[in-house]
Amino acid sequence: MSADRQLLIVEDDEGFSRTLRRSFERRGYEVLLADSLESVNAVIAGHRPGFAVVDLKLGPQSGLACVAALHAHDPAMLIVVLTGFASIATAVEAIKLGATNYLAKPSNTDDIEAAFARSGGDPATPLAPRPTSIKTLEWEHIHEVLKDSDFNISEAARRLGMHRRTLARKLAKRQVG
Incomplete structure (x- = not known):
């Protein structure tokens, strides 16, 4: 299968990882799995996926290190950070390190695919109606x-x-x- 349909899921929750894998395989992706920076490095040593979904918190590790490694491996890879620990600080860091998009959990396969499609910025995005509390x-x-x-x-x-x-x-x- 070509790399343009290869997807790497970096997630330490086995149940969620398995669910995402099945969902993306039904959509025609070849799915690769990793649960740490070490396993990400092992996977990208032999593969060149076009897409990646990275959990922000991987046990004691940060998924941001995985984002940096994936972006260094292939700057054209579309990387979506998926997290239950969403904050402005981590969103900014993820984008600086090479993520294409940043989604808060719960997100489903449709949300993730839409995030891959929105890899460019939108200058017409409206400003928030009120300042952050x-x-x-x-x-x-x-x-x-x-x-x-x-x-x-x-x-x-x-x-x-x-x-x-x-x-x-x-x-x-x-x-x-």
Whole structure:
């Protein structure tokens, strides 16, 4: 099968990965699977997929490293980052590293294929009608600090200047994933 119908799914959740695989295979894709940066490197050593779907959080690893490796391997590859930990900071980093698009979970196969089709920007996109709320800004800042501290709650709380239990309560109120 040609590389233009090869799709690499980088996902550590086996059930979700299996579901995506079946769905894309029904649409005529040859699907390759990886669950870490190491397995991504092993797959791209022998294949040149035209598409990739990368989960942002791969266990203790960040999917952003996979995005960078995939883009370095083939700058023309269409890469969609799929995450339950969506934030402006990670969206910007994903695009800088070579992702074509960034989707928050839950997203289905139709959403992902549409994201592949929208690889270019749209200058006619309307501006947000109101500024981002303080709560959203706070959540994005907390998420960025969590990411920078490798999702270590104690370290993130120290960097944020709050008690660990306070941070844990804030995280429990806003479930992601």
